[in-house]
Amino acid sequence: MRWHLRHFSYLSGLALAGAARAQTDAPLAAPIEAVTVTELPASGPSYVAPDALFGQPNGGWNMQTPVTDIGKEAYSLTNYIMNPMMAAVAVLVLILLAWVVFRYRAAANPVASKTSHNTTIEVVWTVVPVLLLAVIAVPSFRLLANQYDPPKADITIKAIGHQWYWEYEYPDQGGFSFDAVMLTDEESAARGSPKLLDTDNRVVVPVGATVKVLTTASDVMHSFAIPSFWVKMDAVPGRINETWFKVDRPGVYFGQCSELCGTKHAFMPIAVEVVSKAEFAAWVAAKQSENGIEPPAAETAATTAVEAAVEGPAA
Numbered sequence: 001m002r003w004h005l006r007h008f009s010y011l012s013g014l015a016l017a018g019a020a021r022a023q024t025d026a027p028l029a030a031p032i033e034a035v036t037v038t039e040l041p042a043s044g045p046s047y048v049a050p051d052a053l054f055g056q057p058n059g060g061w062n063m064q065t066p067v068t069d070i071g072k073e074a075y076s077l078t079n080y081i082m083n084p085m086m087a088a089v090a091v092l093v094l095i096l097l098a099w100v101v102f103r104y105r106a107a108a109n110p111v112a113s114k115t116s117h118n119t120t121i122e123v124v125w126t127v128v129p130v131l132l133l134a135v136i137a138v139p140s141f142r143l144l145a146n147q148y149d150p151p152k153a154d155i156t157i158k159a160i161g162h163q164w165y166w167e168y169e170y171p172d173q174g175g176f177s178f179d180a181v182m183l184t185d186e187e188s189a190a191r192g193s194p195k196l197l198d199t200d201n202r203v204v205v206p207v208g209a210t211v212k213v214l215t216t217a218s219d220v221m222h223s224f225a226i227p228s229f230w231v232k233m234d235a236v237p238g239r240i241n242e243t244w245f246k247v248d249r250p251g252v253y254f255g256q257c258s259e260l261c262g263t264k265h266a267f268m269p270i271a272v273e274v275v276s277k278a279e280f281a282a283w284v285a286a287k288q289s290e291n292g293i294e295p296p297a298a299e300t301a302a303t304t305a306v307e308a309a310v311e312g313p314a315a
């Protein structure tokens with residue numbers, strides 16, 4: 001129903017803007033104002049204040065600080081192996097090129113050289129790149145294998161892309177679902193959040209839990225992406241993709257749809273709140289009562305299992 005309301009208000013906003021423009025030649029109203037829902041929840045697990053150093057762009061040239069093991073592995077591979085290698089190769093090629101341009105210029109070589117083969121250098125320029133690729137392949141395949149071989153999931157959430165907001169389902173916790181619509185600049189400022197990245201309802205997950213994310217979409221292709229988790233998975237209508245993350249640091253982490261999905265592709269952010277187990281349990285209980293879900297015994301057992309898994313073996 002919210003979908004219809006939202007789109008109705010979007011369409012009526014456009015119609016009104018069109019009418020206004022026809023009469024007064026006023027500029028077309030920005031449709032984003034018309035779609036944003038302002039029914040903000042009064043409270044969440046606390047609406048953890050975002051930390052400018054984590055989970056959001058901070059204006060630097062580097063990637064966001066990774067907060068998952070996979071993210072840290074990928075960060076090291078990129079910054080300490082790939083980038084230095086690329087820089088070294090680029091510099092070497094630049095030096096060789098400059099040397100050739102200078103040393104073998106026409107003015108200094110009135111009689112052109114007839115040299116066409118040099119076995120030694122041909123072996124070198126074949127073997128060295130192969131070795132470089134081998135050096136890259138080992139950590140690269142290890143990362144790939146780790147990404148696609150997740151530990152057993154503690155909880156599962158389903159992220160459904162819509163034009164233009166995300167909907168989340170918690171199948172293990174009674175199947176409640178909610179929409180997450182982008183906040184206006186004023187609402188973001190009130191929460192201390194960066195512009196265009198926070199949503200009215202955030203995805204809430206327990207700290208230290210392995211979270212399996214199933215992605216799909218209702219209309220066109222979207223992509224569920226959170227840079228600081230090293231997570232990016234296409235959300236495709238009619239099929240389910242799977243990704244996962246495990247965050248050991250409580251906080252708020254932001255992401256965005258990363259598949260060009262329409263005019264408001266840039267305005268369907270993802271906000272994940274990583275909270276303690278107790279806060280997560282309280283949030284789940286609130287969501288269940290809000291949705292009229294009686295927590296079944298099996299579900300309580302599942303929650304206990306999550307807690308046990310998150311806590312790890314007793315010391």
Ligand SMILES: [Cu+2]
Pocket residue numbers: 161162221222223257258259260261265268
């Ligand atoms: Cu999208």
